[in-house]
Amino acid sequence: SAVISQKPSRDICQRGTSLTIQCQVDSQVTMMFWYRQQPGQSLTLIATANQGSEATYESGFVIDKFPISRPNLTFSTLTVSNLSPEDSSIYLCSVPQGTGRYYGYTFGSGTRLTVV
Amino acid sequence: TQLLEQSPQFLSIQEGENLTVYCNSSSVFSSLQWYRQEPGEGPVLLVTVVTGGEVKKLKRLTFQFGDARKDSSLHITAAQPGDTGLYLCAGLDSNYQLIWGAGTKLIIKP
Numbered sequence: 001s002a003v004i005s006q007k008p009s010r011d012i013c014q015r016g017t018s019l020t021i022q023c024q025v026d027s028q029v030t031m032m033f034w035y036r037q038q039p040g041q042s043l044t045l046i047a048t049a050n051q052g053s054e055a056t057y058e059s060g061f062v063i064d065k066f067p068i069s070r071p072n073l074t075f076s077t078l079t080v081s082n083l084s085p086e087d088s089s090i091y092l093c094s095v096p097q098g099t100g101r102y103y104g105y106t107f108g109s110g111t112r113l114t115v116v
Numbered sequence: 117t118q119l120l121e122q123s124p125q126f127l128s129i130q131e132g133e134n135l136t137v138y139c140n141s142s143s144v145f146s147s148l149q150w151y152r153q154e155p156g157e158g159p160v161l162l163v164t165v166v167t168g169g170e171v172k173k174l175k176r177l178t179f180q181f182g183d184a185r186k187d188s189s190l191h192i193t194a195a196q197p198g199d200t201g202l203y204l205c206a207g208l209d210s211n212y213q214l215i216w217g218a219g220t221k222l223i224i225k226p
Contacts, residue, residue: 040202041218042217042219043216101146102147105149
C-alpha cells in the first residue's frame with residue numbers, strides 16, 4: 001500500500017491566520033481525501049481532491065475556508081483559512097489502497113491544529 | 117442520512133479478557149472496513165469484508181460481516197495492551213460514499 005508523508009504533525013496558530021497542510025504520497029493516486037477528526041472521535045470528510053480539477057467539497061465545507069491544491073498525482077495541500085478556535089482539530093489525508101472489492105484507505109499520520 | 121452505529125463507545129478491560137465491538141446500520145453496504153488508530157497516528161486498515169456472512173481472522177482478531185451486509189462485529193480474544201486504540205468501522209454505500217462509525221475507544225490494562 002501507499003505511504004503518505006503528512007506535514008506538519010502539529011501546529012499552534014493564532015486566530016485569523018492560515019495553516020497549510022501537505023501530503024506527499026510515494027505513488028501516483030487519482031483521488032486523495034481530506035478529513036477532520038476531533039481527538040478520539042470519528043472522521044468527517046472535508047473534500048475529495050482530484051488532479052487537474054477542482055476539489056469536491058462535502059456539505060458544510062467551502063472552498064474559501066478550505067482551499068485545496070492538487071498539482072500532480074502524488075501531492076496535495078489543504079489550507080485552513082481565517083482560523084478560529086473552532087478549527088482546532090486533527091486533519092488527515094488519505095488515499096485508496098488495495099484492488100478490487102477488498103480495498104480500503106491509507107492515511108497520513110495527521111496534523112493536530114490548535115488555534116489560540 | 118445513513119448511519120453506522122458503533123458500540124460500545126468506550127471499553128476498558130484487563131489483559132487476557134475477550135471483547136466484541138459492534139457496527140450496526142439499517143443500510144446495506146457493499147463492503148465494510150475496520151481501522152485501528154493510535155494517538156498521534158492516522159487510522160490503519162485492519163480488514164475489509166465484502167460478502168454477507170464473511171468471517172476474517174487476523175491473529176487474535178475476528179471480523180464478521182452480517183448476512184444482510186448491514187452490520188459487522190470485531191471480536192478480540194485474550195486482549196493485550198498493544199490492542200489499545202480507537203477502533204473505527206466504515207461502510208461503503210451504494211454511492212461509493214464511506215460512512216464512518218463513531219469509534220470505540222479501547223483500553224487494555226496490564
